[in-house]
Amino acid sequence: MSFLAPLFLLGALAVAVPVIIHLTHREKKDVVPFPSLMFLRKIPYRSVRRQRLRHLFLFALRCLALILLALAFARPFFESSRASAASALGPREVVFVVDHSYSMGYEDRLSRAKAEVGGRIQSLGGEDLASVVVFSDRAEILNQPTSDKEVLEAAVAGIQLSARTTGFGPGLKLAKRILDESELPRKGVVLVTDFQRLGFEGEDDDVWLPAGTVLTPVDLSSTQTENLSLTSVSLERDEASGRERLTASARVTRKAPADAAPVSSRISLEIDGRALQTKPLELAANTSATIGFDPVTVPAGEARGTIRLGDDALPQDNVYHFVLSPGQALSVLNVEEGARRTRRSFYVERALAIGDRPSFRTESKMLSQLRASDLSGTDVVILNDVPSLPAATAGLLSEFVNKGGGLVVVLGETSSKNSFAEGASELFPAPLGGVVDRARDWGGTLSYLDYGSPVFEVFNAPHSGDFSGAKFFRYRAFDSVVSEGVLARYDDGVPALVERRLGSGRVLVWTSTLDTFWNDLARQPVFLPFMHQLVKRAASYAEASSWHTVGEVLDVERYLAMVLEGESESGASGRSFDLVITPPSSKKIVLPRSEERALLALEEQGFYDIRRAGTGGGASSSSVAVNLDTVESDLSPLDPEELVASVTFRETGAPGSGGVEAGDSREAQENRQGYWWFLLAGALLLLASETLLSNRLSMAPR
């Protein structure tokens, strides 16, 4: 038996009142004068207290009436009666919504969750339907609604910890969908989770459960949690003695009760499975520390790295993986006309000499000396104000661009409309025109920049680069109007930078010089980042991340193209090979060539191995490091009532829903709690009897 308002049971203490009355009550006549209390006071007081109860039956009536009153106000109900009342109300549709985010790996939360759901499955009625939904930041239904307990138990037993973060919305939405489709009269959701606060995004109208749904929260959180986690890793690469070195550092955070003692642990750096360095670590409660490792030489090929922290109650967030790819320097070939070489390329070379992500390997060539072999291994060719482009060279460049190379054409004093006449016209969006001289009006400025373009997007944010300071005294115009691919224009509308796709490659035409002869852009602070962006755009460069986070979708093909330099064969016609992907769990996934885009959802923590089918790995394979989203490491719990209140239906909610409270229907509640009426009636009956009896006793002769 349970009570809705157990505090009212304290009212049973009122039984003391009749006890006192029956022990000490005297009919309140006038005070009796007595000459002296000398003798009465000598009688020990306890003898006054230790008295027999008088009128035992009356006393019993009074006590019983008070106890019944207290019980009635405490609103008793019986579990057994609840079950029988429930069975009388018809079958139920129950959805077990089980959290399997990686925070459930804290201690034995997942096994407790399974045990909890298993127990509730056993208490289901024969006609009840149930389904199991697992959720993290997305939800999945494990079985269709069924009354077969074995199926349900098997579904529960198969729940595995995921590598995702907590989000209550998806799971509850899925449960809501199941309940919406159900026609059973009673509906219930059992939410089994550790109630992490980060998973709650406030009230959401979409997850309001249907009216009358009983949401039962099963809280698996602990009041005192302690967790050590690797929240971020930083990898700095530099060159020393001609070899690339890696300096790794990791940030470790400890969440613990404020009064917890400092904890010691160890943190190690592993490259290709070998622990290279291990460092001790001591952290007080709710503090963070950054641990720097000594520089290590980056291996020649691709290497897998892991930073590992000593185990604790939640070991999942103690590991951070990364992939060390070989150097990703862009090779730039600066081609110019010989006589003014030094002056013309000075600023370009100086700008490209600085930079580590990526670094640029700049090489200069005379146009006349340019050979096909020079283009091999080159990412970008800069034609810096060349007076003419022979047809053979134009053909080489055209082929180079078509295969994915990048070409930056800089127009200037020596370039004329006839310079690119022979076979080079396809490199330009429009025929070149004459020189626009703005010296008379103190130079023109760049008035339009396409900030959506990768070249200029880094300058989009405020205070991140000002092109308006640059004066352009001369530039070249096109003979016809160019409307496509214009990334920048001067204030008179003449295109300043035009992009043109050619095959797999890209041509960028800059209509003024990249030195200080026609403009002073090279003296502006924005010149250096502009040059970097220009070359990166021409090379279609995309930085290969050292790691990814669980939940991201990886474009495998693109990733391979980035990592495996020069081996990309993708094009409009699609892949000519299958992709074999081996996730950390070692269940191979094959992406057939017929699939238009090779997209891979990263679901597991660890290293994914990606290779082409038919190859044994090596140079044609690559690894992807996948880490957990570290926000899940914050285990601070949410009050389950807050969540319940935000997703269960309220009377003030949407109109037309009948105003039924969340939980059982009114009838069901009343049926379960109706005993208080009988208790109250019994108490009143006893009190009436007490009145009669006490009247008779008081009138009886003494």
Added chain:
Amino acid sequence: MARRSDRVDSAPGSDRLFRFVDPHVLARISNLSLLARSVVEGFISGLHRSTYLGRSVDFAEHRAYMPGDDIRRIDWRLFARTDRFYVKEFEADTNTSFTLLLDVSRSMSFGSEGLTKLDYARFLAASLAVFSQKQRDRIGIVTFDEDIVDFVPPSAKHLEIVLHTIERATAKKPSDYRRPLLKVAEAIHRRGIVVLISDLYAEPEAILDAVKGLRYKGNDLIVFHVLDPAELKFPYAEAASYQDLETGEAVPVIPDYLRDEYRTLVQQHIQKLTRSLGDNQIDYSLLDTSMPLDYALFHYLASRERLTRTR
């Protein structure tokens, strides 16, 4: 006044039916002097056969003549028979001081059956006063509560004053024995009879301590312990708050559960008083206000007389 004179006239000649007049009936007579007188007279009518009046000239003993003795006291008849000088000794003069010590503390105002203890004590005091006057004793009275209220020194002419003092005595204050009785002991210079009339609500030791001063000065001390039958029997049935008349303090009491213990304590108190006062040659007599006063007085004086004879 006519009625008073009727009673005065009729009292001396009243027949034996009035010997044991119920104190309740006496309470209805407003004039205390008359009432007291009638009681005493009724009493004395039975006592005249005793030897009280001649006692003061009674021969006690002979003793050998000592130089310096008054030669008028020599018993010449004995000299004639024995040829030796003997002096006749007589009992002490019975014309003595008779002092009443009347307790007028608030506890004396208690009476369960119409007659309060103070009323009873007044009857007793008045009776004794008249009785002593008949013996030609000097009569005085002291009323006291926590201190002396009225002090009438013993005198042969003070009967009226004494009766008047008795009549106007009222119970107002709580009682104390030591202070007033010590003052009385200091004020009385001649040995005599001292009668203490009180309900004696104090520890026997305290009472003895208070009256010792009187006793040690050679007074013949008589203690009348006046108690209401309710005080002796505690016949109450209903549980109630019982209020101390002297202190005003109230105690919740269920008589059914306390009665036996109360009675035991009262009896122990009386026994202790009897013993401790008796040890100090102080007469002690318990008077129940439900008993007719003349009977009680007679009973006491008769027994005292018997004791005096045997002394």
